[in-house]
Amino acid sequence: MNKLIALLLLFYTAQSFSQTTQKTEDNTIYNTAGLNVKPEFPGGLDKLKATVNENYLKVYNSEIKGKVYAMFIIEKDGSLSDIKILRGVDSEKAKELIRILSELPKWSPGKQHEQTVRTLYSVVLKIGR
Known part of the structure; x- marks a missing residue:
């Protein structure tokens, strides 16, 4: 009987001190250069630039022309x-x-080793006509 109690006590303590494994979400921000699959705007980069320029010109007409440098994170x-x-x-x-x-519209996110990842992206936009 003492052996049974000792055995149950051993299992109880082993379970209470055992480590639980939790999957932590990877929130690392990756650079596009090292990705297996790069993020992509629906319709491609030319469509992105045309859409931004068209919407910008609706507000500011052709008040400004030139290059604009933008940077952002494309989420998962x-x-x-x-x-x-x-x-x-x-x-x-x-x-x-x-x-x-x-x-x-949402982008197709980047992937690294078959996992969808957050990606730092920079783009040069041409504004004006």
Whole structure:
């Protein structure tokens, strides 16, 4: 009987101190250069640039022409976050470009080793006609 109690006590303590394994979600932000599958805008990069330019011109007409440098994170679900306009326009126009970029259709996200990952993406947009 004592052996049975000792055995049950051993199993009980082993179970209470055993480690539980939890899957932690990978929120690492990857660069496009090292990905197996790069993120892609529906219709391609030319479609992205045309869509942004068209929407921008609806607000500012052809008030400005030139290159605008943007950077953002493409999330695992294809949405954009942490959108920044690095240079090319003043802060008011940058806010409008951020709004336009945030309302774009979702991207096909990048993949690394068959896993969907968050990706840092930068693009040069040509604004104006």
